[in-house]
Amino acid sequence: MKAHLMSCLNKVRADYVEIRYEEIRATEIHYVGKELERIGEWEEKGGGIRAKLKGGWSFVSFNDLESLEKNLDLAVKQARLLRRGKIKLAPVAPHDEIISLDLGKDPRRISLEEKYFLLSRYNQILLSPEDIQTSDLKYADTHTIKYFVNSEGTYIQQEKMDMTLGMTAIARKGNNIQTAHEGIGGTGGYEIIEGKEKEAEEVSRRALSLLDAEPFPGGRYTIIVDPKLAGIFAHEAFGHLSEADFLYENKRLARIMRLGRVFGSEELDIIDEAPIKGEGGYYLYDDEGVPAGKTYLIRQGKLVRRLHSRETAAKMGEAPTGNARAVSYEYPPIVRMSNTYIAPRGKTLEEMIDEVEEGLYVKGFRGGQTNLEMFTFSPEEGYIIKKGKLGKKFRDMNLTGNIFTTLSNIDAVGGDLVLFTGSGGCGKGSQYPLSVATGGPHLRIKDVVVGGR
């Protein structure tokens, strides 16, 4: 493959060209209630070419490797349409590396039958309580070999296995329908999703308990978030804002997001770190062939770095961070997070609750979104806190805040960091779902708007 890609590449005339080619094989099992919606294996092969001539990019994706040379020509032809300006790329030394699979239990050596039995067991557990009306249970093991070659002499071959298990239980009592979800995932072997009977039981129990919770009336509160929500908070309420592609060509924004700006207290560190083995956002080289590392975005409350592609790094005169990622060969790489988390400090959950006169303790994760100024995220459940004591349970909340002010409202950071990969992923533009992990310890945040019913 290396020789073939290199020889095709050498014939191309452009400022810069790269080829990515991927071979993907997956097994999927999907239950919805008692019915097995899907079971089986599939495969997909395809490539993407990115070429640069002067002021812009041209991107071509294809399935048939035999059409590579034709598609390289097309990429160059298209690039000629972008006449104006000039794009610079931050320099990166050429790499030549093969990263092979490093697994525990290889799911490819486990029969479809065995996987089927495991999933059927989980599904039975999900469905067993009387008021659980239906389930949604999704398993996938996805094996990918990704080849990368560029006109600067880099060749990287990365092999990985992604495991995901999504468990949803839907409870119903009369006209009241409640959902609970648990996502388990990571890069590695079959053991990631084995032995999750307890988690399945727990999901159903949570769905049932939501039937009895009351909808939350809404208001402004001091909130305590669990590690799952803290991770989403790191991702939605700050992570996206640190992606340089939305500000590198906008002077006003670059000024607003100047390095050194204080966002939070000295207790606050937010980090993006791809090379954490086993996590969903694990990789050693990004999709531009740049080595990945650990990037402090916020250190002791101050903005210290941001996430870059080679283009955004060059434009802003900063070092590349290895955060250019594409969701698949069908898309060009753009600036994305990998494993993003808030670093732990010393406070315990008990202390945090104890100090609250009136507030909410929120747990579990339903979803989150940002428009780079405001963010929202939804917990699965919440408990009212009165005079340092946990009280009644509520449901149907959506939390919102302003990114610029909310981070400084974090007034306590816990010590219990947990990273979550989950079974979904992050979406940006049309690129969804990209596997990422998010995490943090328990956090306390003042003055958060909680939308309810």
Add this chain to the structure above:
Amino acid sequence: MERILDQAISEAQEAEVYQVRSQVKTVKFQANRLKSVDSASEEGIGLRVIRKGKIGFSSTTDGDDPHLLIQRALDSSQFGQEAHFRMPSPGKVPLVNCYDTRTAALELQEMIEEGEKAIHLVRKKFPYLECEAEIEKMEREVSIINSRGLSQSYKKTDYQFFLYGFLAREEEFLGVGEEESSSRYRDSSRTLAERLIELVSLAKRRVGISSGKYPAIFTSKAVPLLLGSLKMGINGKVVQKKVSPLLRKMRTSIASSSLNIVDDATFPFGPASSPLDGEGIPSRPTRIIEKGRLKSFIYDLQTAGLMRTRSTANAARSYDSLPSPSTTNLILKEGKVPFEEMIKDIKEGILVDQVIGSGQGNTLMGEFSVNLDLGYKIEDGKIKGRVKDVMISGNTYKMLKELAAIGSGARFVGSIRTPPLYFKEINVVG
């Protein structure tokens, strides 16, 4: 394709081969100028079999080596769901306008010029606004053959234009997006630029709003926030699993008597128009809500079989997925009240255009609680200015019953065609 089918039915009772070939061209503008030109060609095959009464499936992008594809599909059938349908035999296929030769012939250069024009129009009015644009055309050819002699194919085009304007002031961002999509090409640069300019102009002034209940108008762009729940509720699969709140509501009143909604894949040049569904069943309109009464759910073959009813030709799929029920063009019939009249009718209320955080709550039950990304305060029949930093919440099913008026001037927002809607009450938390 025939070879795959023949080989598959030598070991299965029934089989179906679904093939998609597509070509997509996209031009992207960033920071007011052309940034990237993309092409994507895709080709894939899905094979569905029924063996010993059970469904098997697999897919590949490599059609040259069908052996593995067939083996995987057959293997998966031993664990597969019991089939509650037979593959359809050929039916009478309606003539549906979903292929536009003008779109097919459209040059990249023309698309680039349109993007430049739209951005120029916006920047002439607001030089400090940073614009993005994405213009995309697609050509797709879909073929379906099955073991009961069905052999159909159709071609489809798509044209999409997305324009976005962004303004960052210290801690106050304004982002406005406008989109047009259709099977048919139409120069949308001016329409989109004008809509965007209007929304930006109205947002110049900031006004406050106190928490409480207010009447609300949803622009066409905002209506899908509400209809997301309805799309789930009428989905045959959700109904079959007994988690739709519309269960046992058939033929009863679930909305204001002025509301009519049809699912219609035959709508001329709609974004989701096609002559066939994903299983080769001829497209036809399905009345979902008529005069406020629930008329039908939507089904594919398997879900219809489980529910002992007939497919409504709503099987959606790509080559790498099994069919599943989904709406096509969801058409909310427009009313007679012009937008300006609705605004005039409100003493104190809000206009909702963009939100963030949708789909995070209990969507199944119709509940939503979202941040108002772009919204306006209405006072004494006039749009006063932009409202931000508030959450709005409500319940789709409750609101559809309390519709104050249905606007005139429907347009497609994605594959939902809707006019603006005026509701009696929405909850605002500030």
